[in-house]
Amino acid sequence: MPTTPIKAGIQAYLTGGGAIWGKPMMQGAVLAIEEINERGGILGRKIEYVVKPETSPEETVREYRTLVLDEKIDFYVGLISSSNTPAVGPVAEELQKLSFFVDGCTDFLFESVVPDPRFCFRITNIQSADGISAALGAIKLLNLMEKDKVRIAHIHPDYAYGRNAHAHMQITFEKVLGKDRVEVVYEAFPGLFKVTDFTPYITEIIASKPDILASSLWGADVVNFYKQALGYGLFDKMKFVSCIAHGASPAEAVKDFPDGHIAGVHANYFFLYPEWDKYPINKAFVENYYKRWGTYPDSPAEGAYVAVYMYKTAVEKAYEVLGKWPEVDDIIKMLEGMTIYGPAGPIHVRARKPNKHQCYKDGIVGLSKYDPRYGFSVLTNPVVIPISRITVPEGWEGTPDPKAGTLAYSWIRETWKEGVLPV
Amino acid sequence: MIELGEVVVRIYNIFFGTSVLFLIAVGLNLIYGVMRIVNLTHPAFFTLGCYTVAGLGVGIVISLLGTSLTPLLIIPPLIAALIVVIASLIVFPLFIYMSGKGDEVQLLVTYGLLLIFEDVFRLIWGVEPLRASQAYEMAGSLIVGEYLIPVYNIYVILSALILVLLLWLLLFKTKIGILIRASSMDIEMTAALGADVKKVLLVTVLLAGFLAGLGGGLYLPSASVMLGMSVELLVLAFVVVVIGGLGSFLGSFVGSFIVSVLRTITLMLFPELELALIYIVAILILTFKPEGLGGGRKW
Numbered sequence: 001m002p003t004t005p006i007k008a009g010i011q012a013y014l015t016g017g018g019a020i021w022g023k024p025m026m027q028g029a030v031l032a033i034e035e036i037n038e039r040g041g042i043l044g045r046k047i048e049y050v051v052k053p054e055t056s057p058e059e060t061v062r063e064y065r066t067l068v069l070d071e072k073i074d075f076y077v078g079l080i081s082s083s084n085t086p087a088v089g090p091v092a093e094e095l096q097k098l099s100f101f102v103d104g105c106t107d108f109l110f111e112s113v114v115p116d117p118r119f120c121f122r123i124t125n126i127q128s129a130d131g132i133s134a135a136l137g138a139i140k141l142l143n144l145m146e147k148d149k150v151r152i153a154h155i156h157p158d159y160a161y162g163r164n165a166h167a168h169m170q171i172t173f174e175k176v177l178g179k180d181r182v183e184v185v186y187e188a189f190p191g192l193f194k195v196t197d198f199t200p201y202i203t204e205i206i207a208s209k210p211d212i213l214a215s216s217l218w219g220a221d222v223v224n225f226y227k228q229a230l231g232y233g234l235f236d237k238m239k240f241v242s243c244i245a246h247g248a249s250p251a252e253a254v255k256d257f258p259d260g261h262i263a264g265v266h267a268n269y270f271f272l273y274p275e276w277d278k279y280p281i282n283k284a285f286v287e288n289y290y291k292r293w294g295t296y297p298d299s300p301a302e303g304a305y306v307a308v309y310m311y312k313t314a315v316e317k318a319y320e321v322l323g324k325w326p327e328v329d330d331i332i333k334m335l336e337g338m339t340i341y342g343p344a345g346p347i348h349v350r351a352r353k354p355n356k357h358q359c360y361k362d363g364i365v366g367l368s369k370y371d372p373r374y375g376f377s378v379l380t381n382p383v384v385i386p387i388s389r390i391t392v393p394e395g396w397e398g399t400p401d402p403k404a405g406t407l408a409y410s411w412i413r414e415t416w417k418e419g420v421l422p423v
Numbered sequence: 424m425i426e427l428g429e430v431v432v433r434i435y436n437i438f439f440g441t442s443v444l445f446l447i448a449v450g451l452n453l454i455y456g457v458m459r460i461v462n463l464t465h466p467a468f469f470t471l472g473c474y475t476v477a478g479l480g481v482g483i484v485i486s487l488l489g490t491s492l493t494p495l496l497i498i499p500p501l502i503a504a505l506i507v508v509i510a511s512l513i514v515f516p517l518f519i520y521m522s523g524k525g526d527e528v529q530l531l532v533t534y535g536l537l538l539i540f541e542d543v544f545r546l547i548w549g550v551e552p553l554r555a556s557q558a559y560e561m562a563g564s565l566i567v568g569e570y571l572i573p574v575y576n577i578y579v580i581l582s583a584l585i586l587v588l589l590l591w592l593l594l595f596k597t598k599i600g601i602l603i604r605a606s607s608m609d610i611e612m613t614a615a616l617g618a619d620v621k622k623v624l625l626v627t628v629l630l631a632g633f634l635a636g637l638g639g640g641l642y643l644p645s646a647s648v649m650l651g652m653s654v655e656l657l658v659l660a661f662v663v664v665v666i667g668g669l670g671s672f673l674g675s676f677v678g679s680f681i682v683s684v685l686r687t688i689t690l691m692l693f694p695e696l697e698l699a700l701i702y703i704v705a706i707l708i709l710t711f712k713p714e715g716l717g718g719g720r721k722w
Contacts, residue, residue: 220648231572
């Protein structure tokens with residue numbers, strides 16, 4: 001058995017607008033590494049780590065190669081952007097390096113870019129689950145099934161993520177409520193982090209008189225939007241349905257957010273759930289994270305933390321079988337089809353196509369409410385969205401929808417019954 | 424069918440947008456006018472103004488004077504302006520160094536400075552978007568028909584108007600203003616006539632910094648500030664300057680107004696085209712009227 005340290009490579013946004021997700025991601029990974037080292041490492045081997053920045057796809061790939069070829073890492077944890085996972089994925093396969101993508105959730109990664117991966121895995125729920133969960137949460141929590149007609153306005157950031165959220169929220173509303181009952185009254189796609197003055201959008205949204213405003217704005221965009229929208233009284237006139245606004249840095253991004261609107265968390269994780277008394281893994285994670293970093297964990301922090309533990313679990317299981325330190329192929333064999341318990345609940349690694357090596361866990365949606373104990377808006381009235389009901393199952397043999405580009409879209413269109421709530 | 428309230432709110436948004444863009448563009452034009460430096464660092468000064476209010480100014484005011492509206496409206500933007508003036512003073516020697524050097528030197532140095540500022544923001548204030556919207560919230564909203572409009576934005580519009588007036592008085596009615604304008608027309612002749620040109624340059628850089636800092640300070644309560652904002656503002660500021668005309672006082676206003684009107688119209692009629700339309704107009708103006716719509720480079 002080797003006793004030398006294992007080396008982990010961490011790659012995260014540390015500057016620019018993505019840092020609001022990158023920093024907690026790095027902190028989640030580092031916390032897991034420190035916890036493991038404190039308890040003696042993995043089979044007696046300590047973990048060392050190197051951090052490299054995530055930036056544009058070309059730069060990110062270059063830094064990834066540096067981690068693998070120069071730093072000689074044993075495994076990799078990183079990536080937030082959906083532009084970067086399709087760039088790094090093929091390189092991970094080429095260099096044969098075990099890689100856990102924390103986010104970068106685009107459906108394209110495992111549906112078309114790397115349809116039969118060996119070395120790369122992805123922790124976060126697949127992107128389409130984001131829009132679908134938020135729409136289903138809105139239908140349940142706002143009792144939309146009882147309405148004759150629902151007027152919907154959309155505002156999403158103008159890039160792959162926003163377009164994906166828009167398509168999957170819309171098809172979910174149309175299928176579940178029935179096409180005739182859904183009317184789209186306004187759609188806008190401001191550039192990601194390119195707009196700070198949202199007032200013209202806000203005015204047009206109010207003028208179009210929607211019942212709900214569906215949105216995937218995140219980071220500074222959602223902060224600017226809701227702040228300005230408060231001054232224009234937008235939240236008194238409609239319900240805001242966000243698939244992601246409560247997903248990042250709960251303590252920073254959503255202070256003074258209006259109560260009673262749909263709080264989405266990127267279909268992943270909010271630190272209060274599963275309830276701490278019922279689920280001690282989450283309680284321990286939140287407490288340790290707070291002790292280490294002075295803030296509450298969010299979905300990228302939880303994802304990175306899970307990735308490191310997933311590696312540890314797979315190595316230890318392979319050791320139980322082999323009686324020696326496992327090769328990468330042994331670790332991969334253990335990962336495929338594995339379920340482990342992370343802070344957000346059980347998480348399952350898919351072993352077969354479509355979306356092989358994608359991880360799945362139940363999503364969560366709730367209502368926003370200011371909580372004086374924390375001093376910011378939290379997710380209340382949680383509705384758990386069982387992931388198996390909203391995502392393309394193993395072995396489904398459809399083709400991606402040509403317009404939305406995803407299997408999930410075709411799967412909903414072809415298999416969901418109109419007018420029936422699937423969860 | 425368009426209601427009256429809607430029209431009023433849209434016009435109000437246009438004035439607000441114009442005010443904010445003007446406060447960014449005017450300093451850029453001022454420096455280009457006098458020094459012939461396309462100052463890519465300028466938007467970082469606006470961003471610094473935002474950060475100063477969110478991360479320092481509002482905290483100071485609240486701890487000294489409590490959370491009351493009037494001091495929150497007035498003091499934080501002035502603190503921001505002061506900090507940005509100090510920052511401008513620190514980088515001023517670089518401007519003297521660049522003055523008269525080739526475009527490539529100016530571009531590298533000013534863009535490099537912008538990136539350095541962004542990293543300084545990260546070191547001091549971290550990666551989260553920062554806000555300090557107490558003034559925006561306390562000022563409340565006015566009812567216009569079926570609509571609400573935030574009172575704070577009126578304050579920004581009025582402040583911008585007052586600044587335009589003061590700037591005009593400074594440039595046209597004071598000796599230093601006349602020297603600034605003279606330098607913008609012919610700096611060698613101004614020097615030959617015995618003016619202390621270095622002092623004029625210093626005043627110009629500090630004045631541009633003051634306006635950017637004040638602008639950022641006024642804007643911040645209605646929004647938030649985040650890393651990367653300088654780069655985004657740079658693009659927008661350039662579109663404004665291209666439409667209005669580089670180095671022109673009036674052009675700063677004309678460019679800001681046109682960009683704001685275009686935004687409102689596209690978002691009303693075809694929201695998908697927002698940025699595209701603004702760039703198309705900028706390209707058309709560069710092609711057919713490269714000096715811009717602001718009446719050319721004069722003050």
